[in-house]
Amino acid sequence: MPGPREEGKWRLINPLNIRFSQPRIAPHFRDGHLIKDSACEVFEAPLQDRVYAGAASEDAADGVPSYDLVLVPPFPAIRVISWLPKLRRPDGEAERDANGDQLLGKRAWFALDNRRLYSLQCAAARRWPRRCCVVVRCIEEVPGGEGLRELRKFRTTTEGRSVEVGARAGETRPFNWMQAAPPGAITRGMEVEGLYAEDLFDAWQWAPQAVAASAHAGQQEEEQEKLIGVSEGGYPGGKKEVKMAPCPDNGWQYIDPAGNIQGPFPIEKMRIWHRHNFFYADLPMRSDPVDAFLPFGQLFPAGEQPFHGRVLRCRQNAKNGLPMPLRQVQ
Structure with missing residues (x-):
């Protein structure tokens, strides 16, 4: 079975078209780094010129992407899943029809890495009206193991269009990307790239440099997770940091x-x-x-x-x- 960073297909998508799966996120990552600061660490890269692009993937979108630039974050690519969200009331309870069946919203791309999505949306919104894209990993099936726990967190009450930011319930503030965009930004007319991986552009073909950066960040993260799991005596090789x-x-x-x-x-x-x-x-x-x-x-x-x-x-x-x-x- 592939690990969590080997799952899915490398694709390009506008982060403003990805939704939050959770109703609330903390204002910082686990290492204490503020999510709002990570948006400032995102840098821009151009799309690969069509003349030098590799052969098109058989299971990805055809044609030429309409993006103006690729955003490259300081962390690995976020994982997204095409999902039919349950409609929920503000108190978190599921909406039901007259027969008691749960009501579902429209299919959309949802993030499994919500704090990273916040940083990417801030970075993309600040560059509006330029059209940004990011490298993502499209999870096409319900992920197993750790993923099942993440899917149980799909409790957004806004169909993922906004998220509460704060360390504790009752001490949060609402966020949607329009707050980070310049005055005059509008959501009307934004293209939704597609609802399945086959509808999105192949990241390896059009943004190989961003894919390489993401893969490198993933390797670094795996190494750090191994270090954090160490207890007595440091770790192999005599290193004791x-x-x-x-x-x-x-x-x-x-x-x-x-x-x-x-x-x-x-x-x-x-x-x-x-x-x-x-x-x-x-x-x-x-x-x-x-x-x-x-x-x-x-x-x-x-x-x-x-x-x-x-x-x-x-x-x-x-x-x-x-x-x-x-x-x-x-």
């Missing part, structure tokens, strides 16, 4: 829901706040300003009492050249 270490007495920091770094604080204050349940699992935190931020739920593996024994430390500038943890899925 990610390891368990005694909890320091001072230097604790976290990123609040507004995206501000708080601290450094002494460990005694962190213990008090923890006893009052102030910290949630996804809260980015670190025990020393030289470390990378990690989710609070990862800092103390099973068996470790928070702020008493040992803590997982990930050096921000590893000597072996590996970067700090990349933005992870969802």
Whole structure:
């Protein structure tokens, strides 16, 4: 079975035509990097000239793409699925007909990586009216394993046209791409490229440089995920940039829901706040300003009492050249 980064077909699509599958997203990635800042890290690349384009894929769209540019993000390609969403009321309950059957909306492309979609939509909206596209992985069948958990999160109440941004329910703000676009931007007249992978342009043919960048980012992310999973003794080869270490007495920091770094604080204050349940699992935190931020739920593996024994430390500038943890899925 292919892994999650080997699934689907490489295709091009306008990120403004992709919808959010979840009703709410956090304002930061798991490494503490703000999703709004990632939009500024996206750079532009031209489409491959038709003269030099490779042979057209037999199961992709024919003709010439009408995009003006390709957006290349600092993270792997997002995964999308063509889906019939359930219609839901604002409280999240499913809409039903007179017979009690659930009502479905119109088929559209939905993202499995919602925070990354937010960054891409911001980047594309700021470039309006230029027509942007991004490389995506089209998942044509319901993904297995981890994907099933992601599909259970398909609980958007707006058919994916907008999303709430905030760390906790009740502390969010609504977002749709029009908010990031220049004044005068309109959705009317936007082309919907197609509802199946066969209707979209082959990314390998028209944007090979963006595909290569995405594949490289995916490899880096896989390496970082292996590092984060390490506990005692560093990792193979004697490298110990990610390891368990005694909890320091001072230097604790976290990123609040507004995206501000708080601290450094002494460990005694962190213990008090923890006893009052102030910290949630996804809260980015670190025990020393030289470390990378990690989710609070990862800092103390099973068996470790928070702020008493040992803590997982990930050096921000590893000597072996590996970067700090990349933005992870969802």
